[in-house]
Amino acid sequence: MDLEFLPAWYAEKEDFVYVTEKSSALYTFLSDLPLGLTPATPVTGKELQAQAERLPALKACPWGISPQSLNLFEHLRKQTHIRLSVPEWEENYFRLSGRQTAAECLNLLQARLPEYAFPEAPRFYTNAKEITNDIAKRHPPLLLKTPFSSSGRGLLWIKENIIDKQAQNWINGALLKQGTVSIERGLNKVLDFAMEFYSNGKGRIEYEGLSVFKTGERGAYDGNLLEEQTAMRLRITRYVAEKVLLRTKEALQNILEKIYAPFYKGCIGVDMLIYRMPNGTFALHPCVEINMRYTMGMVALRLYQKRIARGSAGEFRVVYDKKEGEALSRHQRLSEEHPLKIQEGHIQSGYLSLCPVTQTTRYRAYLLIR
Numbered sequence: 186m187d188l189e190f191l192p193a194w195y196a197e198k199e200d201f202v203y204v205t206e207k208s209s210a211l212y213t214f215l216s217d218l219p220l221g222l223t224p225a226t227p228v229t230g231k232e233l234q235a236q237a238e239r240l241p242a243l244k245a246c247p248w249g250i251s252p253q254s255l256n257l258f259e260h261l262r263k264q265t266h267i268r269l270s271v272p273e274w275e276e277n278y279f280r281l282s283g284r285q286t287a288a289e290c291l292n293l294l295q296a297r298l299p300e301y302a303f304p305e306a307p308r309f310y311t312n313a314k315e316i317t318n319d320i321a322k323r324h325p326p327l328l329l330k331t332p333f334s335s336s337g338r339g340l341l342w343i344k345e346n347i348i349d350k351q352a353q354n355w356i357n358g359a360l361l362k363q364g365t366v367s368i369e370r371g372l373n374k375v376l377d378f379a380m381e382f383y384s385n386g387k388g389r390i391e392y393e394g395l396s397v398f399k400t401g402e403r404g405a406y407d408g409n410l411l412e413e414q415t416a417m418r419l420r421i422t423r424y425v426a427e428k429v430l431l432r433t434k435e436a437l438q439n440i441l442e443k444i445y446a447p448f449y450k451g452c453i454g455v456d457m458l459i460y461r462m463p464n465g466t467f468a469l470h471p472c473v474e475i476n477m478r479y480t481m482g483m484v485a486l487r488l489y490q491k492r493i494a495r496g497s498a499g500e501f502r503v504v505y506d507k508k509e510g511e512a513l514s515r516h517q518r519l520s521e522e523h524p525l526k527i528q529e530g531h532i533q534s535g536y537l538s539l540c541p542v543t544q545t546t547r548y549r550a551y552l553l554i555r
Contacts, residue, residue, distance in 0.1 A: 187548040188503070190214075190540045192248065193224035195479070195487035200225040201233075201243070203261065214541040221530030222492070222537070234265040242268040249478025250278055250451060277448055282477050284332040284367055285309060290440050290455075291472040297436045301429060304460075304470050307367035313356050319368055321346050326371030329356065331363045335476055339363075340404050342371060372460035372470060378421055379456045379482045380434060382441060386450030390441045392434060395421070396454070396482030408502035409485035411493055411552065424459040424467035433471045445477075454480030488552065494531040499554035505547055512546040523553060 186205065193202040204211070204227045211227065218224075233240070245262075247254035252274050262269040280286060288306040295303050307330070310316045320327060320343055331339035341355050348356070359366050377400055381393040395417045399407040410417065421430060437455060445453060454476040462468050485501045493499075506512040516538055525535035532554050539550040 187546050188540055188550050191550050194539050195484050196225035198223055201228040210541040210543045219527050221527055230265055233267050237266045240267055245269055245271045287472055287475040293440045294436055294471050307369040309365050309367045311365050316356055317348050328369050328371045330367045331359045332365045333363055374458050374460050376459040379454050381483045381486055382453040384446045384449050384453055388446045390438050390446050394486050396485050408500050411489045411501050412498035425469045452479045452483050454482050492532055494528045494533040497533055497554050501552055503550045510544055512549050513542055513544050516542040
């Protein structure tokens with residue numbers, strides 16, 4: 186609930202963003218925004234119902250395609266009687282959103298670009314004993330993952346060949362919940378980044394841009410850099426040649442057009458990373474996971490395009506504050522230390538919270554441009 190207004194910043198100004206309620210905090214937040222920083226319009230179910238006869242035909246654009254998100258919009262359509270087009274859930278979305286399909290794409294990339302020696306694709310197991318046997322034969326560190334998870338969730342690092350009780354419990358629980366666990370080699374990561382795409386659902390994939398992001402010690406998403414695409418590309422090509430990046434993008438775009446584009450319409454984020462080899466050189470992992478949704482990387486890309494003054498740079502962060510009141514005090518401190526400066530409707534420097542922050546807020550999303 187803390188972040189439900191976030192889509193208003195990447196949506197178009199004429200769009201509506203559904204919120205469960207318009208609190209006094211939201212009204213205050215909107216009234217305090219500087220001139221020129223106009224987000225999309227928040228709207229509640231009651232407001233939609235009251236204006237149903239006057240509203241034009243609308244189209245639902247969920248953050249990500251899932252049975253839960255589509256059911257929410259279907260319920261909203263029936264409850265408010267608005268003319269709302271809701272995407273339909275396709276059975277192959279379940280397959281496309283799993284790590285097995287990302288592994289398939291990695292194998293196809295390896296076949297197309299064998300000269301780059303990409304990392305081996307994950308192996309998938311449905312039996313705890315098979316997992317234990319595989320780990321015993323491998324050279325740690327290893328990384329275990331559940332097939333339907335992202336943003337650093339559903340991961341377990343294995344640093345020894347012997348499975349302890351805690352790891353065994355994780356494996357048993359993962360198999361019970363999702364039926365499958367994958368094993369891959371743990372890499373000495375240097376840089377996280379992603380390529381962002383858009384699928385038109387008719388066989389065409391458009392490349393949108395790069396996003397460079399940060400993760401915590403356990404792999405959980407921490408935030409994105411906000412800067413020009415040329416600067417992001419330079420960060421990556423410090424480690425791998427630009428030719429490698431370009432050829433990977435072209436091959437991946439073609440693969441996505443065959444596997445995703447005929448069936449799925451929406452954003453696709455392909456997470457990648459640069460890692461250090463044992464001999465000290467650097468290499469590219471071109472397909473860590475594939476996200477069928479409006480990723481935080483795509484949000485950062487749109488924020489920079491729509492909201493940040495050219496030449497300025499900073500970060501987009503999503504953080505969790507454990508204690509009540511902590512979010513508000515940090516928000517107030519950042520507001521004082523980094524006053525916002527606007528140039529022709531774009532942020533030149535300073536701090537901007539993207540959602541209301543109150544005494545009870547725990548999750549915050551903000552921009553800090555320096």
